[in-house]
Amino acid sequence: MTSPAPRLFPQISIMPDASSLDIANLPRHIAIIMDGNGRWARERGLPRVMGHKAGARTVQETVRTARELGIGALTLYAFSTENWQRPPQEVKTLMGLLKTYLQSELEKLLQQDIRLCCLGEMAKLPRDVRQVLGEVIDKTAGAQGMTLNLALSYGSRDELVRAMQRLASKCAAGEFDASAITEEMVSRQLDTAGQPDPDLIIRTGGEYRLSNFLLWQASYAEIYVTETMWPDFSREVFYEAIRNFQQRQRRFGRTGEQTPARLATT
Ligand code: IPE
Ligand code: IPE
Ligand code: MG
Numbered sequence: 001m002t003s004p005a006p007r008l009f010p011q012i013s014i015m016p017d018a019s020s021l022d023i024a025n026l027p028r029h030i031a032i033i034m035d036g037n038g039r040w041a042r043e044r045g046l047p048r049v050m051g052h053k054a055g056a057r058t059v060q061e062t063v064r065t066a067r068e069l070g071i072g073a074l075t076l077y078a079f080s081t082e083n084w085q086r087p088p089q090e091v092k093t094l095m096g097l098l099k100t101y102l103q104s105e106l107e108k109l110l111q112q113d114i115r116l117c118c119l120g121e122m123a124k125l126p127r128d129v130r131q132v133l134g135e136v137i138d139k140t141a142g143a144q145g146m147t148l149n150l151a152l153s154y155g156s157r158d159e160l161v162r163a164m165q166r167l168a169s170k171c172a173a174g175e176f177d178a179s180a181i182t183e184e185m186v187s188r189q190l191d192t193a194g195q196p197d198p199d200l201i202i203r204t205g206g207e208y209r210l211s212n213f214l215l216w217q218a219s220y221a222e223i224y225v226t227e228t229m230w231p232d233f234s235r236e237v238f239y240e241a242i243r244n245f246q247q248r249q250r251r252f253g254r255t256g257e258q259t260p261a262r263l264a265t266t
Pocket of ligand 3: 035036037
């Protein structure tokens, strides 16, 4: 019997499906930088807003897929602290889409036992968005099937500054000495407090950068970049990212010999 020819492009496979995934070795926490809405629209001669509308549908499908797979936490980077600098009309459209998404998703989130959390400075969001966001967060607070973190007006540096300010206030109040601050104490001050660090960060749209996303939490995340623009991100591309993750050897600073071949999570 001849062995099959080695694949030239190991990241590309035909028709990946859930059966090709190792369900016992899934990432506990997946974070996605949902990029490429504008380019997707431009490629079709459409205004950028149409890309964002199409992207909102992809959010719904991706949440459902993650829940079906049994992923513990899914974080979606939806709006960065830097995105406030975009043209006011685009910001307004994005905020409107966010509100519509939250209003239409509440029932589905409850049905799927998904808890919604927000990373970022909610106080910077328009009042009406803040209200509906607060309502969905409250109503889904008891759900245990999956945590869905929406990163909104989120910047990792802003998150770290806020964490440092709180720790500094506690020091000044005499709660503890600065030399007693540990990594765990810093983690507990972040918007992701109590959640595991992301095991896998997926970025759509082909850029190899983090764009101020989870800089602390991403210390040992595996990163997967796909050229697929966010509105085209499908179940197949999602599975492919996870499959690729499952082929990585996560060494966490140790040698390969010290590490089990496929250690998906810590
Ligand atoms: C991601 O798509 C959505 C947000 C950042 C809000 P973009 O709007 O950044 O799309 P591109 O990168 O311009 O194609
Ligand atoms: C990152 O995308 C932020 C979100 C996906 C919300 P950007 O389009 O803002 O990132 P840059 O500007 O290309 O780094
Ligand atoms: Mg972009």
